[in-house]
Amino acid sequence: MQRYFLTHAVAPTIGTTFTVSGPDVKHWVKVMRAQPGDQAEFVTSAQQVLVATLVSTDGQQAVAKVVAVTTPAVELPLPVTIACGLSKGDKPEQIVQRGTELGAAAFVFFDSQWAVAKWAPAKRARKLERLAKIAHGAAEQSHRTVIPTVTYQDNLAALLAHTPYDQGIVAWEESAKQGESSQLVQTLKRMTAPQRLLAVFGPEGGLTAAEVAQLTTADFVPVGLGPRIMRAETAPLYLLSNVSFWCELIAR
């Protein structure tokens, strides 16, 4: 069933009618060609999912009526923020799209010492807007109940100052090279829901030793992510898959 995120408050009770407008009505009525009686899902800001029936529409707005209310557990019990050094081309788009499917709570892109890409100040807002749109679409498609946020920070210090987290990890190639393979598991073992994990990844060129030191000083744990070398946009997906496996498949 098609899913949309509500931008205004709707009472989560059966029989409530509400108005759908903007891009969602356009998509539901024009793209999906919904007819009166057809259903879609609408997610409230409290992560409830309202199944609603189309009552009537004039093409600009639609009236829908709630017929069922559920609170599905589709969010990672340990919310994960993915922080990535700026990488080239469409890698940020790929990280946001797939990372949203894999359950990330938030994305932060930060300028790092070996970043090969730069986000000029004039272009930053537009880039973030585009990434937010990708997160929104992927959250609808993957049936999330939260749209991940996407933000930018000027450097690692700003990232640490402005990102809330309970436990930090840094994916460091040198850890992997030395055969380190237990720190990620140990870290996940120590965490309990709903503690927040902040996972920092370098750009293509990696993080500098100084940046890694800055992170370990802030109690970030350097973790190896297996023996193969992953590209900048693949490592966050590996991590998110692992957190899901740990919390959602093993722990149940």
Place this chain on the structure above:
Amino acid sequence: MQRYFLTHAVAPTIGTTFTVSGPDVKHWVKVMRAQPGDQAEFVTSAQQVLVATLVSTDGQQAVAKVVAVTTPAVELPLPVTIACGLSKGDKPEQIVQRGTELGAAAFVFFDSQWAVAKWAPAKRARKLERLAKIAHGAAEQSHRTVIPTVTYQDNLAALLAHTPYDQGIVAWEESAKQGESSQLVQTLKRMTAPQRLLAVFGPEGGLTAAEVAQLTTADFVPVGLGPRIMRAETAPLYLLSNVSFWCELIAR
């Protein structure tokens, strides 16, 4: 260090000299601009890694000398074959590229009942050649010691008849919808290295109930891959990440 796969036998002993030719010499000498004394890694068919020094080159061929031999454990202890229904656009390329980084041993694309894409017989060989090239490049980049194979099968029955495996699983959306979350873990618990896992994924539209029945009759286990809906090209990456986490991070 740059890595290449040897196409001919080279004795894995320090001091052995051998010839590099074809695309590898072009890449090493022309693209990477290797000078005599520079080093690269060459992988033998027995998964040994020879560190070799460039002795001399005329641009067409190069003579290299082995200075170190290692046998790194970079392959998944449980070899995984990823079998996917034909999906649209560049999804097969993405599955092969990222799946190789994440350790897949082989890829099989098969025509399934709800496949939206078709590989016309006349184009099949060229498609497979292109995917094999992507697997080769990704294996070099991710420092694998095996290049995954890429093959095509006409349907599910042909896939089952021609693919060697010890345990089969099928990612089935209905399993996930019913909240099934333990079968993947149970299956991995039952397996011991070097047993081979064959993981079957549908195309965008999924597998039909008849196809899933065909697989369960052949003792494939339907597995849920977490509560979120993943696109056709993301689910295999989730599975491979999980197998790595299980075998390479948890088990050590």
